[in-house]
Amino acid sequence: MADVLAQLAEQIEARTAPLAVIGLGYVGLPVACKFAQTGFRVMGLDLDAALVEAVNDGVCPIEGIEPGLAELVTEAVGSGRLRATTDPTGLAQARVALIAVPTPVDDQTHEPRHGALRGALESLAERMQPGTLVIVESTLAPGTMEGLVLPLLERVSDLEAGKDFWLGHCPERVMPGRLLHNIASCDRVVGGMTPAVAEVMISLYRHIVQAELDPTDLLTAELVKTGENAYRDVNIAFANEMALICEAAGADVYRVRDLLNKSPGRIMLMPGAGVGGECIPKDPWLLVGGAGSDGLARLVPAARAVNDGMPGHVLDLLAGALAEAGAELGGARVAVLGYAYLENSDDTRNSPSSRLVELLDLAGAAAVVHDPYVNPYAQAGGWGEAVRGCDAAVVMVAHDAYREIPLAALKELLSTPVLVDGRHVFSGKEADRAGLIYRCVGIGRPGSGTCASR
Ligand SMILES: NC(=O)c1ccc[n+]([C@@H]2O[C@H](COP(=O)([O-])OP(=O)(O)OC[C@H]3O[C@@H](n4cnc5c(N)ncnc54)[C@H](O)[C@@H]3O)[C@@H](O)[C@H]2O)c1
Incomplete structure (x- = not known):
C-alpha cells in the first residue's frame, strides 16, 4: 500500500491525479477553482442544480465583494479543467476527494448535525475506488474523523482505511471577502491518519498554498480548528461584555x-x-x-x-x-x-x-x-x-x-x-x-x- 500512496504522491506532484470537490460553497468553490487553475482536472459535486448551472456557465454564484473569484470561476471553467455536476457517478474516477459540505449544529441542543456530511460520505463511499485519498475540509467536532467519517466510509465502501484508502482532515481558514487571499496566504493544519498521509496532503496543498503547512494527526487538526474559532468567540464576548459595562457606567x-x-x-x-x-x-x-x-x-x-x-x-x-x-x-x-x-x-x-x-x-x-x-x-x-x-x-x-x-x-x-x-x-x-x-x-x-x- 505504501507503493500506491507513493504513486498517488507522484500523480499529485504531476497534477495528473483527478480531484473531486464535494460541496461548492464558500469553501469548496474557491478551492476547486484554485486546483483547476494550477492544472488539476476537478469535478465539483453539489446538490444545488442552480449553483452547478451557474458554475458551468462560468458565473460565480457567490455575491458580495470577493476579489478575484468571479474571474477565477470563468477561467477555471473556460480552461475545461473544472466541471460542476449534481451527478455523483464521476466520483469513481477521483484519486483525491475533498469534502466541503456544511457541518451545522442543532439550534436548540447545539449538538453537531451530520446530515450533509453523511450524505457526502455516502455518495463517495458508494463509488470510491481503492487508492483514494479522502480529505475533509469541513470543520468537525473533535473525534468525528475517527468516530464517524472512517467507520462510515469503511462500512459503505467495503474498503479498509489505511489499506485501501486514506483519510485526512485539512480544515479551512477562509472567510467571506477574503476567500482566495486566505486560501493562498493562511497557514494550514494538515491532519493525516498517518504521518505519510499528511506528507502526501502537504504535497497536494503546496500547489495552492504559499504559507506554512503544518502536518499533524486527525484529532489535533479537529481541535485546532474548533479551538481557534472558539478562541475568537470568547474574545469577542469579552469585548461585548466590556461594551455593556462601559455603557452602563456612562463611558x-x-x-x-x-x-x-x-x-x-x-x-x-x-x-x-x-x-x-x-x-x-x-x-x-x-x-x-x-x-x-x-x-x-x-x-x-x-x-x-x-x-x-x-x-x-x-x-x-x-x-x-x-x-x-x-x-x-x-x-x-x-x-x-x-x-x-x-x-x-x-x-x-x-x-x-x-x-x-x-x-x-x-x-x-x-x-x-x-x-x-x-x-x-x-x-x-x-x-x-x-x-x-x-x-x-x-x-x-x-x-x-x-x-x-x-x-x-x-x-x-x-x-x-x-x-x-x-x-x-x-x-x-x-x-x-x-x-x-x-x-x-x-x-x-x-x-x-x-x-x-x-
Ligand atoms: N464559510 C466560511 O467562511 C468557512 C470557513 C472555514 C470553514 N468553513 C467550514 O466549511 C464547511 C463548508 O462551509 P461553506 O461555508 O462552504 O458552506 P456552504 O453552505 O457555502 O456550501 C456548502 C455546499 O455543500 C453543498 N452540499 C451539501 N450537502 C451536500 C452533499 N451531500 N453532496 C454535495 N454537496 C452538498 C451545498 O449545496 C452547498 O452548496 C463547513 O464545515 C464550514 O464550517 C466555512
Missing part, C-alpha cells in the same frame, strides 16, 4: 479599548451588535460537543450566551432612544440597515440582523430591511428608500455604503430622528450635529452611568 468602550490595548499583551477586539457567519457561532459548540469536553466546558457556552444576547441589547437601545423621542417600540417602523453578518458580504448565515428582526416582530414593531448585497433587501433607491418614513434606523452591519450616509439627509428621511449604531459607524458628535437621538453599542450617555448616580 465609551472604544476609548477604553484603545487605552487598554496599550497594555503589553492585551488585544481587545471590537464589540458590536452580535456575532454571525457560518463558523464563529457554531464552531465553539462543535468543540464543546466533541471528544474530551463532556461536562468540562463553562467559558465557551458563557461566551456564546453573551454574543447571542447582543441583538437583544440593540433592541433595548432602540426602545430607550424611541422613548426619549416620545415614541414607542410597539407599532414602530424600524429600518434595519444590513442583513449580512459581515461588512461588504452577501453571507447572511446566523446573521445578528435576522435575530433583531425576530425580536422587533415579537415587540410589535415592523422591520424594513436593507442590504446592498443581499436579495431581496437590495431595494432600488438604496438605504434612503428603506429609511423613508421610518421611526428609527438601526445600523447592524458596517457596509462601506453605510459609512457614507450623510446624517442630515438620514434625519430628513426619518419620521422620528432615532439612530441606533450597532457597529460604531458614526460618532455621537456627528449624530448630535444632525439633530439625531443617537445610541451606540458600548457608549454610555454622559451623566447617565452608574457612577453618576452614586
Whole structure:
C-alpha cells in the first residue's frame, strides 16, 4: 500500500491525479477553482442544480465583494479543467476527494448535525475506488474523523482505511471577502491518519498554498480548528461584555479599548451588535460537543450566551432612544440597515440582523430591511428608500455604503430622528450635529452611568 500512496504522491506532484470537490460553497468553490487553475482536472459535486448551472456557465454564484473569484470561476471553467455536476457517478474516477459540505449544529441542543456530511460520505463511499485519498475540509467536532467519517466510509465502501484508502482532515481558514487571499496566504493544519498521509496532503496543498503547512494527526487538526474559532468567540464576548459595562457606567468602550490595548499583551477586539457567519457561532459548540469536553466546558457556552444576547441589547437601545423621542417600540417602523453578518458580504448565515428582526416582530414593531448585497433587501433607491418614513434606523452591519450616509439627509428621511449604531459607524458628535437621538453599542450617555448616580 505504501507503493500506491507513493504513486498517488507522484500523480499529485504531476497534477495528473483527478480531484473531486464535494460541496461548492464558500469553501469548496474557491478551492476547486484554485486546483483547476494550477492544472488539476476537478469535478465539483453539489446538490444545488442552480449553483452547478451557474458554475458551468462560468458565473460565480457567490455575491458580495470577493476579489478575484468571479474571474477565477470563468477561467477555471473556460480552461475545461473544472466541471460542476449534481451527478455523483464521476466520483469513481477521483484519486483525491475533498469534502466541503456544511457541518451545522442543532439550534436548540447545539449538538453537531451530520446530515450533509453523511450524505457526502455516502455518495463517495458508494463509488470510491481503492487508492483514494479522502480529505475533509469541513470543520468537525473533535473525534468525528475517527468516530464517524472512517467507520462510515469503511462500512459503505467495503474498503479498509489505511489499506485501501486514506483519510485526512485539512480544515479551512477562509472567510467571506477574503476567500482566495486566505486560501493562498493562511497557514494550514494538515491532519493525516498517518504521518505519510499528511506528507502526501502537504504535497497536494503546496500547489495552492504559499504559507506554512503544518502536518499533524486527525484529532489535533479537529481541535485546532474548533479551538481557534472558539478562541475568537470568547474574545469577542469579552469585548461585548466590556461594551455593556462601559455603557452602563456612562463611558465609551472604544476609548477604553484603545487605552487598554496599550497594555503589553492585551488585544481587545471590537464589540458590536452580535456575532454571525457560518463558523464563529457554531464552531465553539462543535468543540464543546466533541471528544474530551463532556461536562468540562463553562467559558465557551458563557461566551456564546453573551454574543447571542447582543441583538437583544440593540433592541433595548432602540426602545430607550424611541422613548426619549416620545415614541414607542410597539407599532414602530424600524429600518434595519444590513442583513449580512459581515461588512461588504452577501453571507447572511446566523446573521445578528435576522435575530433583531425576530425580536422587533415579537415587540410589535415592523422591520424594513436593507442590504446592498443581499436579495431581496437590495431595494432600488438604496438605504434612503428603506429609511423613508421610518421611526428609527438601526445600523447592524458596517457596509462601506453605510459609512457614507450623510446624517442630515438620514434625519430628513426619518419620521422620528432615532439612530441606533450597532457597529460604531458614526460618532455621537456627528449624530448630535444632525439633530439625531443617537445610541451606540458600548457608549454610555454622559451623566447617565452608574457612577453618576452614586
Ligand atoms: N464559510 C466560511 O467562511 C468557512 C470557513 C472555514 C470553514 N468553513 C467550514 O466549511 C464547511 C463548508 O462551509 P461553506 O461555508 O462552504 O458552506 P456552504 O453552505 O457555502 O456550501 C456548502 C455546499 O455543500 C453543498 N452540499 C451539501 N450537502 C451536500 C452533499 N451531500 N453532496 C454535495 N454537496 C452538498 C451545498 O449545496 C452547498 O452548496 C463547513 O464545515 C464550514 O464550517 C466555512
